[in-house]
Amino acid sequence: MSTNRIDALFTRRPKGVLNVYCTAGFPHRDATLEVMQSLQASGVDMIELGMPYSDPLADGPVIQASSMTAIEGGMTTKLLFEQLQGFRERIQVPVLLMGYLNTVMQYGFERFCADAAAVGIDGLILPDLPMHEYETLYAPVLQRHGLHLIFLVTPETSPERIRQLDALSTGFLYAVSSSSTTGRDKDMGDQQAYFRRLEGMGLRNPVLVGFGIKDAATFTAACAHTNGAIIGTAFIRALKGPEAAGASIADVTRGFIKTIRP
Amino acid sequence: MSVYSVDTNGYYGQFGGAFIPEMLYPNVEELRGRYLEIIREPGFQQEFQQLLRDYVGRPTPLYFARRTSERFGTRIFLKREDLCHTGAHKVNNTIGQILLARRLGKKRIIAETGAGQHGVATATVCALMGMECIVFMGAKDIERQAPNVARMRMLGAHVEPALSGSQTLKDATNEAIRDWINHPVDTHYIIGSVVGPHPYPDMVARFQSVISEEIRKQLKETTGSELPTKVIACVGGGSNAAGTFYHFLDEPSVELIAVEAAGEGVHSGHSAATTQLGRDGILHGSRSLVMQTEDGQVLEAHSISAGLDYPGIGPLHAHLFATGRGRYLSATDEEAVTAAFDLARTEGIIPALESSHALAGLHQLDLSPNDTVVLCLSGRGDKDMQAYMNHMK
Numbered sequence: 001m002s003t004n005r006i007d008a009l010f011t012r013r014p015k016g017v018l019n020v021y022c023t024a025g026f027p028h029r030d031a032t033l034e035v036m037q038s039l040q041a042s043g044v045d046m047i048e049l050g051m052p053y054s055d056p057l058a059d060g061p062v063i064q065a066s067s068m069t070a071i072e073g074g075m076t077t078k079l080l081f082e083q084l085q086g087f088r089e090r091i092q093v094p095v096l097l098m099g100y101l102n103t104v105m106q107y108g109f110e111r112f113c114a115d116a117a118a119v120g121i122d123g124l125i126l127p128d129l130p131m132h133e134y135e136t137l138y139a140p141v142l143q144r145h146g147l148h149l150i151f152l153v154t155p156e157t158s159p160e161r162i163r164q165l166d167a168l169s170t171g172f173l174y175a176v177s178s179s180s181t182t183g184r185d186k187d188m189g190d191q192q193a194y195f196r197r198l199e200g201m202g203l204r205n206p207v208l209v210g211f212g213i214k215d216a217a218t219f220t221a222a223c224a225h226t227n228g229a230i231i232g233t234a235f236i237r238a239l240k241g242p243e244a245a246g247a248s249i250a251d252v253t254r255g256f257i258k259t260i261r262p
Numbered sequence: 263m264s265v266y267s268v269d270t271n272g273y274y275g276q277f278g279g280a281f282i283p284e285m286l287y288p289n290v291e292e293l294r295g296r297y298l299e300i301i302r303e304p305g306f307q308q309e310f311q312q313l314l315r316d317y318v319g320r321p322t323p324l325y326f327a328r329r330t331s332e333r334f335g336t337r338i339f340l341k342r343e344d345l346c347h348t349g350a351h352k353v354n355n356t357i358g359q360i361l362l363a364r365r366l367g368k369k370r371i372i373a374e375t376g377a378g379q380h381g382v383a384t385a386t387v388c389a390l391m392g393m394e395c396i397v398f399m400g401a402k403d404i405e406r407q408a409p410n411v412a413r414m415r416m417l418g419a420h421v422e423p424a425l426s427g428s429q430t431l432k433d434a435t436n437e438a439i440r441d442w443i444n445h446p447v448d449t450h451y452i453i454g455s456v457v458g459p460h461p462y463p464d465m466v467a468r469f470q471s472v473i474s475e476e477i478r479k480q481l482k483e484t485t486g487s488e489l490p491t492k493v494i495a496c497v498g499g500g501s502n503a504a505g506t507f508y509h510f511l512d513e514p515s516v517e518l519i520a521v522e523a524a525g526e527g528v529h530s531g532h533s534a535a536t537t538q539l540g541r542d543g544i545l546h547g548s549r550s551l552v553m554q555t556e557d558g559q560v561l562e563a564h565s566i567s568a569g570l571d572y573p574g575i576g577p578l579h580a581h582l583f584a585t586g587r588g589r590y591l592s593a594t595d596e597e598a599v600t601a602a603f604d605l606a607r608t609e610g611i612i613p614a615l616e617s618s619h620a621l622a623g624l625h626q627l628d629l630s631p632n633d634t635v636v637l638c639l640s641g642r643g644d645k646d647m648q649a650y651m652n653h654m655k
Binding site: 053054055056057058060061064068071076077078100101102103104105106107127128129130132133151152153154156157158161165176179180181184 | 271546
């Protein structure tokens with residue numbers, strides 16, 4: 001089996017990786033690929049593509065609203081895979097699908113993984129998939145299709161559990177910056193001790209920090225002791241903000257990424 | 263262990279579990295690790311039982327409904343949870359959980375509510391214990407349950423409107439869970455039904471099991487037998503039904519009957535009859551039956567009763583349904599209101615709209631003079647007077 005694009009990325013670029021989240025079918029139903037291409041063209045290293053869900057427990061109001069816009073616009077899992085047909089001809093960066101277990105379950109877990117792998121997806125983030133269920137039911141399916149499964153850790157996660165999650169995680173470990181839903185304002189300076197603690201644990205996976213990264217300062221702070229960071233809410237906000245009115249998705253995306261990595 | 267009890271991983275058969283983001287794991291794990299040990303402490307039990315007796319007003323009567331019995335040609339007893347302090351069975355659970363929260367060292371309480379009965383019960387115990395209380399309630403429910411909103415505020419609780427999605431119980435629950443994620447250390451989330459991640463369904467069922475414990479004892483005193491032939495209760499998430507069924511789960515001679523809200527009709531597109539319309543799925547942290555689109559988006563439920571207006575059902579109920587141990591019926595808004603007027607005029611009791619669904623279920627049963635039926639009258643109808651007055655117009 002060829003190397004997973006996520007693994008290849010961290011080999012090539014072990015520090016300062018920028019992963020940006022976008023919601024499939026947002027800002028409008030057929031924008032998925034345009035947003036992804038714009039992100040790649042702006043120099044983003046990895047894309048986390050959110051699958052909209054009506055009851056997203058880990059998301060704050062901005063991402064939830066983008067999901068509702070997408071659902072109301074007609075976005076479905078089936079349509080997402082149709083939109084992603086042939087996307088690898090245009091997009092080379094690693095792409096993850098992020099979503100909640102219920103929509104994956106309704107599509108059929110095996111079918112979902114097969115379709116994801118077939119279009120060229122590299123891994124999944126399913127924040128409500130428990131370790132026990134993953135180990136007993138789902139791990140073999142993901143492995144069979146060469147997909148990585150990324151687990152989350154938080155400042156409240158015990159060292160023992162961080163090691164368990166790191167042992168199960170493939171691709172990278174998603175370090176939630178502080179216990180919160182997405183898009184809450186916080187100071188990454190306060191979290192340095194936590195990031196240093198993770199750095200000192202000698203984990204087998206690279207670590208990307210997410211939640212609360214919104215500008216160059218928070219991105220740089222998050223990257224100091226980790227392999228990179230993930231931006232979600234701030235980008236979604238830019239896509240629907242006043243500056244987005246009349247501008248192309250490509251221009252908005254380029255403008256936004258410049259504020260992160262000038 | 264009973265096949266209807268939760269297993270060590272939090273499952274009832276294929277249903278249950280704890281499908282939660284890592285941000286909630288420490289909270290839920292702390293509860294899971296400690297709830298049984300705390301509940302079993304003699305000091306906890308003493309305080310819990312004393313409050314149930316002196317504050318809630320337990321045991322609640324098991325009332326032989328003579329005129330209703332004559333009408334149905336059988337023996338019907340009403341378990342009068344409507345006579346609990348705060349007006350519904352919900353307080354049994356909130357007393358238990360507030361004592362638990364205090365022992366876990368929590369300072370701040372959050373809750374979700376549909377009809378407002380669980381919100382009032384939570385606000386009540388927070389006032390009693392001097393703890394901060396935030397109740398999430400769908401903006402639509404705030405409108406249709408104004409008296410309960412006023413009661414919560416008078417009791418010192420902050421009522422936070424849930425403005426997302428359908429603005430009902432499902433969304434209030436999402437908002438409460440998100441608040442919990444954002445306050446991971448000092449906050450306890452008092453879930454009001456037998457839903458949510460393990461251990462909530464089991465913990466809430468245990469606190470509500472006082473209902474069936476009393477039924478057995480009271481029935482023995484009245485009829486000479488501890489066992490009715492049928493027990494019947496309404497189901498939204500399913501806490502009063504879980505409490506009514508609990509001590510009969512392993513008594514195969516007792517038929518367990520649950521009545522869901524069919525709204526304007528099961529297939530009208532405005533219904534909350536989850537066992538008939540739902541599929542295996544995950545909602546609010548547990549695997550159960552969920553009303554959803556083919557794509558897995560959770561649907562809005564509809565019922566005239568805000569307390570049953572929920573597109574899921576507790577995993578214990580999904581298991582009872584799937585195994586055939588429980589029989590799940592449904593009653594429409596109209597049938598429920600009619601049943602409420604019948605009870606008011608034959609027994610002098612105005613039931614909550616939720617309980618009226620259980621009453622409406624009586625019409626669907628083949629009852630004989632040899633039956634002994636116990637119906638859980640889960641709450642009183644004061645909060646629903648507006649809906650009843652609309653019906654009288």
